[in-house]
Amino acid sequence: xxxxxxxxxxxxxxxxxxxxxxxxxxxxxxxxxxxxxxxxxxxxxxxxxxxxxxxxxxxxxxxxxxxxxxxxxxxxxxxxxxxxxxxxxxxxxxxxxxxxxxxxxxxxxxxxxxxxxxxxxxxxxxxxxxxxxxxxxxxxxxxxxxxxxxxxxxxxxxxxxxxxxxxxxxxxxxxxxxxxxxxxxxxxxxxxxxxxxxxxxxxxxxxxxxxxxxxxxxxxxxxxxxxxxxxxxxxxxxxxxxxxxxxxxxxxxxxxxxxxxxxxxxxxxxxxxxxxxxxxxxxxxxxxxxxxxxxxxxxxxxxxxxxxxxxxxxxxxxxxxxxxxxxxxxxxxxxxxxxxxxxxxxxxxxxxxxxxxxxxxxxxxxxxxxxxxxxxxxxxxxxxxxxxxxxxxxxxxxxxxxxxxxxxxxxxxxxxxxxxxxxxxxxxxxxxxxxxxxxxxxxxxxxxxxxxxxxxxxxxxxxxxxxxxxxxxxxxxxxxxxxxxxxxxxxxxxxxxxxxxxxxxxxxxxxxxxxxxxxxxxxxxxxxxxxxxxxxxxxxxxxxxxxxxxxxxxxxxxxxxxxxxxxxxxxxxxxxxxxxxxxxxxxxxxxxxxxxxxxxxxxxxxxxxxxxxxxxxxxxxxxxxxxxxxxxxxxxxxxxxxxxxxxxx
Numbered sequence: 133x134x135x136x137x138x139x140x141x142x143x144x145x146x147x148x149x150x151x152x153x154x155x156x157x158x159x160x161x162x163x164x165x166x167x168x169x170x171x172x173x174x175x176x177x178x179x180x181x182x183x184x185x186x187x188x189x190x191x192x193x194x195x196x197x198x199x200x201x202x203x204x205x206x207x208x209x210x211x212x213x214x215x216x217x218x219x220x221x222x223x224x225x226x227x228x229x230x231x232x233x234x235x236x237x238x239x240x241x242x243x244x245x246x247x248x249x250x251x252x253x254x255x256x257x258x259x260x261x262x263x264x265x266x267x268x269x270x271x272x273x274x275x276x277x278x279x280x281x282x283x284x285x286x287x288x289x290x291x292x293x294x295x296x297x298x299x300x301x302x303x304x305x306x307x308x309x310x311x312x313x314x315x316x317x318x319x320x321x322x323x324x325x326x327x328x329x330x331x332x333x334x335x336x337x338x339x340x341x342x343x344x345x346x347x348x349x350x351x352x353x354x355x356x357x358x359x360x361x362x363x364x365x366x367x368x369x370x371x372x373x374x375x376x377x378x379x380x381x382x383x384x385x386x387x388x389x390x391x392x393x394x395x396x397x398x399x400x401x402x403x404x405x406x407x408x409x410x411x412x413x414x415x416x417x418x419x420x421x422x423x424x425x426x427x428x429x430x431x432x433x434x435x436x437x438x439x440x441x442x443x444x445x446x447x448x449x450x451x452x453x454x455x456x457x458x459x460x461x462x463x464x465x466x467x468x469x470x471x472x473x474x475x476x477x478x479x480x481x482x483x484x485x486x487x488x489x490x491x492x493x494x495x496x497x498x499x500x501x502x503x504x505x506x507x508x509x510x511x512x513x514x515x516x517x518x519x520x521x522x523x524x525x526x527x528x529x530x531x532x533x534x535x536x537x538x539x540x541x542x543x544x545x546x547x548x549x550x551x552x553x554x555x556x557x558x559x560x561x562x563x564x565x566x567x568x569x570x571x572x573x574x575x576x577x578x579x580x581x582x583x584x585x586x587x588x589x590x591x592x593x594x595x596x597x598x599x600x601x602x603x604x605x606x607x608x609x610x611x612x613x614x615x616x617x618x619x620x621x622x623x624x625x626x627x628x629x630x631x632x633x634x635x636x637x638x639x640x641x642x643x644x645x646x647x648x649x650x651x652x653x654x655x656x657x658x659x660x661x662x663x664x665x666x667x668x669x670x671x672x673x674x675x676x677x678x679x680x681x682x683x684x685x686x687x688x689x690x691x692x693x694x695x696x697x698x699x700x701x702x703x704x705x706x707x708x709x710x711x712x713x714x715x716x717x718x719x720x721x722x723x724x725x726x727x728x729x730x731x732x733x734x735x736x737x738x739x740x741x742x743x744x745x746x747x748x749x750x751x752x753x754x755x756x757x758x759x760x761x762x763x764x765x766x767x768x769x770x771x772x773x774x775x776x777x778x779x780x781x
Contacts, residue, residue, distance in 0.1 A: 163227040170224075171235050174217055178486035181210045182449035192260075193267070193444050193457050194433070200264055204256045211252040214245040214490075234647070235487060242490045243325055244305070244597060246312040251305055258302050259595035262295055266590050267438075279361040279373065286372035290585030299586065300564050306557055306597050318557040322550075322599040326492050327649040331601050332550070334663050338608055339547050339575075341665040345672060346540045350577040352679045353379060353537075356386040359684065368579035371572070371587065375441065377545030379537040380465045386537075388682040392517070392530045393464060394689045399516045400462040405443075406434045408467040409456065411514040412474030415503060418629040420639050421478035427453040435460050445473045447480040454481070467516075468538070471507035476500045483646025492599065495650040497606030498613060505610060505621065508535055512625035519625045528622045529678045536675055541576065543607055546600035548575040549591070553599075602650075609654065611667035616658045621671075 188206040191199040217239050228236050244252065269289055310321035323331045354369055375381055383393050400408065409432075413424045436459045443458035443466070454477040458466075479496050488496075508531050511517045521527050552571040561567040565584045572578045580587075588594045614621070617635075619628050632638045641657040654660040 163224065164229045164232070167221075167224045167228065167232055167236070170220065171232060171239075174239065175484055175487065177213065178484075179449040181206070181213060182447070182486045182489070183451075185210060186446045186448050189444070190446055190455070190457065192263075193436075200260055204253070204260055207256045207260075208249065208253045211245045211247070211256075212249055214239070214242045215249075218242070218246065235484075238487050238490045241313040241324065243313060244309045245490070247305060247309055251308060255302060255305055255597065258295065258298060259592070262589045262595050263592065265293070265295075279363065279370075283370070283372045286585075286587075287583060290583075290587060293586060293589060295589060296565060296586035299589070300556070300560065302595075303553060303556060303564075303597065306553070309597075319554055322554075322601060325490075326494065326599065326602045326605075328494060328601075328605065328651055331605065332554070335547065335550075335601060335604050338605075338663060338665050339543070342540070342543065342668060345669070345676065346544055347577065348676060348679050349536055349540050352682075353382060353386050354577075355684065357382070360385045368573055368577050368581075371578050371580050374541075374578065376578075376587070376591065377542045378465075379541045380468075380534070383464075383534060383537060387530060387533065387686065388684075389526050389530050389687045391687065391689055392521070392527055393534070396464045396467070396511060396516045400464065400467055403462060404434070404460050405458055405462040405466055405470065406460070408462055408470035409434075409474060411467070411510065412470045412503075412507075414514075415471055415506065415510065415629050416474055416478045418627070419632040420642055421475065422481075424474065424478070425453055427451075428455060432456045434458060442469050443473050445477050447477055447485060449485050452481050452485075454478070464534070467514075468504050468507045471503040472500050475503035479645070482642060488646060492602035493645075493650055494602040494605045494609060495645060495653050497603050498609040498650075498654075501603075501606045501610040502613060504538065505535065505614070506629055509621045509626075509628055513627040517625075522622050522624055529674070529682075531622045532672070532675050533678065536672060539607055543604060544576040545572075546604040546607075548572050549588070549594060550600050550604070551575070553594070605650075605663050608663050608665060608668050609650075609660065611671050612660050612664060613654075613658065614671070615667040616660065 185203075185206045188199065188203040192203045221236060221239055224236065244255065247255065306318045306321065310316070310318050313321060313324065315321035315324055319332055323329065328334070350369065354365060357363065357369065357373060358365055373382070379386075384390055387393055409424070417423050432455045434456075436457060439459040439461050443456045446455045446457070448454070456473060456477075476496075479499055511531075512519050512521055522531065548571040552568055555561070555571075556564060556567060565586050568586070568588055569580050569584050572580075592598075593600060617631055619631060621628070637657055641653065644653060644657065647653075648656065651660075651662070
């Protein structure tokens with residue numbers, strides 16, 4: 133009896149456990165379905181808002197009436213919507229399924245969007261007012277190579293800008309946002325947004341390793357600026373001679389061998405910026421990101437009258453399309469920029485963009501930075517340089533120096549901007565403009581020379597309180613990725629982008645991009661477990677010797693005359709005859725669209741031949757005569773066919 137009683141008890145308990153497990157499992161399934169449905173609805177709403185914001189940015193840059201007001205409204209409306217989702221989602225806090233956890237966390241801690249409506253509106257109005265001022269001023273380093281004129285333009289631009297007084301209160305919003313996102317301070321808050329632990333600690337170590345190379349490049353540039361302008365600047369480069377974070381605009385002054393720059397810019401002047409984006413599309417297709425799409429080519433503006441420093445990219449989340457706004461000026465700088473922007477827009481099409489906009493991904497920035505490097509490698513395959521251009525050592529060194537003029541100043545500027553803001557947030561100096569220039573002098577070797585203007589108000593990242601740390605780390609990660617694939621740039625004219633085309637690991641990484649944090653993603657797919665300076669230093673190893681030994685005087689530029697192109701109709705045909713022969717030489721006609729390449733070649737041979745020309749001419753005339761007779765007879769037999777229904781009536 134006892135045995136039966138015990139068995140009965142065990143059975144009852146077993147049934148109870150099974151029933152309880154089933155109930156719990158059912159509740160978990162129901163919670164999963166409810167949260168999953170909630171997140172889907174939020175994503176759809178965010179996609180609509182993302183496209184509305186893109187439209188407002190487009191109108192802003194096209195100077196549509198009320199575009200400034202509309203842009204601010206769109207941004208504050210978006211922030212309000214995100215802010216309202218957090219309380220709704222907190223009820224699922226104890227039952228968030230692993231598959232939904234990343235999305236849930238993004239919406240629970242969405243960064244600055246958690247600021248109160250009043251604070252976020254203040255941030256948006258401040259940022260957009262300065263962006264409008266910048267757009268209206270239209271100042272660019274590239275417009276003049278006269279140092280005195282550049283200094284005068286710089287002073288006129290900044291001496292009456294009063295919004296700098298508001299900036300400390302705008303920057304202070306970072307501390308507010310940190311608390312709302314449950315972070316200890318601004319540094320931990322920005323590291324949360326970057327999704328890399330101890331990101332600023334890593335950045336400090338990396339900077340210390342490459343700072344000597346930056347110092348050497350700065351001295352190299354400074355000596356050549358003094359020679360060019362007849363000045364005697366010491367220690368620091370004047371801020372009015374450079375673009376912050378990019379010294380590419382000085383290339384024609386500081387390159388010891390400027391032939392390559394001249395050749396590329398000459399080609400690009402002929403081709404235009406649209407062609408640069410065509411080359412960029414070839415790159416994104418080659419690495420597996422795909423083509424830009426029909427809407428891109430139909431809706432983008434490549435002929436704006438005003439040239440921004442960089443082209444403006446627009447991503448429309450609703451239909452996952454992209455557009456750009458730019459002028460038709462094309463130089464090496466804008467060609468490289470087309471690669472970067474094109475890659476950035478295509479990366480934005482992976483996964484749910486509105487949610488990923490809530491974080492600053494170093495992995496995404498790595499792909500964008502990599503496109504900049506490979507755009508230099510692709511100059512021959514893009515038809516801007518001869519296929520054998522990189523066979524000469526001096527051309528390889530020039531390409532390396534051009535890369536350094538873009539990469540090293542960017543790292544210094546990113547470091548200066550982040551350290552300055554973190555110091556001000558932790559312990560305000562009382563003079564934010566003075567502390568700005570102290571950091572620029574320390575990291576960049578750039579000085580205002582007494583005129584401590586708030587030129588940081590031209591920087592959209594600073595205006596919106598966005599950190600640069602993800603971009604900083606990406607500059608190192610791109611070289612680690614090249615190292616993984618054992619790619620050596622500037623050795624020949626190979627289009628190395630094709631190395632990624634059929635690589636399963638790279639394809640898997642792109643698909644996995646929305647699902648993992650940056651270092652987790654790179655570690656899983658490429659065994660890149662941490663950010664390292666070694667591949668970076670290895671890439672620029674030979675540059676140090678070149679900076680030490682390069683001639684101070686620039687090598688003369690050899691002007692080359694390009695052969696006339698057959699297809700250009702505006703060149704008149706020329707006929708040359710002599711008294712000793714009856715041979716006639718005339719320029720071949722424009723290429724005929726319906727002929728195959730072989731027939732075109734044969735056609736040109738006939739047009740430029742000697743004895744066969746007349747025979748060919750007579751045969752052609754005979755054929756045309758026969759065809760003409762046949763057509764005339766057919767017309768006599770058949771009445772004219774009506775052109776439309778109205779003619780029939």
